[in-house]
Amino acid sequence: QQQVKQSPQSLIVQKGGISIINCAYENTAFDYFPWYQQFPGKGPALLIAIRPDVSEKKEGRFTISFNKSAKQFSLHIMDSQPGDSATYFCAATLFGNEKLTFGTGTRLTIIP
Amino acid sequence: DAGVIQSPRHEVTEMGQEVTLRCKPISGHNSLFWYRQTMMRGLELLIYFNNNVPIDDSGMPEDRFSAKMPNASFSTLKIQPSEPRDSAVYFCASSFGQVDAIYFGEGSWLTVV
Numbered sequence: 001q002q003q004v005k006q007s008p009q010s011l012i013v014q015k016g017g018i019s020i021i022n023c024a025y026e027n028t029a030f031d032y033f034p035w036y037q038q039f040p041g042k043g044p045a046l047l048i049a050i051r052p053d054v055s056e057k058k059e060g061r062f063t064i065s066f067n068k069s070a071k072q073f074s075l076h077i078m079d080s081q082p083g084d085s086a087t088y089f090c091a092a093t094l095f096g097n098e099k100l101t102f103g104t105g106t107r108l109t110i111i112p
Numbered sequence: 113d114a115g116v117i118q119s120p121r122h123e124v125t126e127m128g129q130e131v132t133l134r135c136k137p138i139s140g141h142n143s144l145f146w147y148r149q150t151m152m153r154g155l156e157l158l159i160y161f162n163n164n165v166p167i168d169d170s171g172m173p174e175d176r177f178s179a180k181m182p183n184a185s186f187s188t189l190k191i192q193p194s195e196p197r198d199s200a201v202y203f204c205a206s207s208f209g210q211v212d213a214i215y216f217g218e219g220s221w222l223t224v225v
Contacts, residue, residue, distance in 0.1 A: 006154075032211060043116070043203050043216030044155070089155060098143055098211045099168060104154035
């Protein structure tokens with residue numbers, strides 16, 4: 001059962017552009033939504049996370065937008081740079097429950 | 113801090129052979145996770161230990177897979193017998209009981225031919 005659906009599977013963005021990755025979840029009890037970044041040959045690492053008491057969270061060039069009624073959340077990368085090229089995973093869980101449900105990942109490529 | 117350490121980093125084995133993947137969590141962490149990553153299914157949680165006790169193994173695909181955590185500093189994931197469809201990257205992760213502080217190792221790349 002795929003409880004977190006992620007799109008697109010792959011994304012190519014020009015340097016300086018905005019990268020947008022979307023996720024939708026099914027379990028309305030979920031209340032913690034992290035994004036993980038994974039570089040080739042490395043394990044995923046926590047990038048940014050949001051809880052549903054806010055609709056947006058920003059950390060530098062990375063922003064999570066959250067729509068509780070639509071059960072969707074998205075990652076926006078502003079001024080995308082070649083160093084942002086990586087695979088991005090969204091995830092969801094109940095806060096305090098370490099059992100994360102991951103999306104299938106988006107391979108992002110930033111071209112000059 | 114050395115981070116989560118996994119071995120081997122790469123393994124190529126023949127179908128039917130036994131495969132053992134190893135993990136050393138970050139010192140002091142009391143939760144340990146085994147994940148499998150494939151292109152089709154992304155990251156799937158296989159099993160989750162807390163204080164060396166298996167808490168949730170609902171993601172273990174079948175009886176060919178087994179995992180142990182004999183002490184706080186070591187865990188193994190064993191596949192016996194291995195099959196080509198087991199080819200994937202297997203990640204170990206650990207945490208100190210906080211969902212916002214889960215650290216992954218660099219993975220074990222398994223190819224079963």
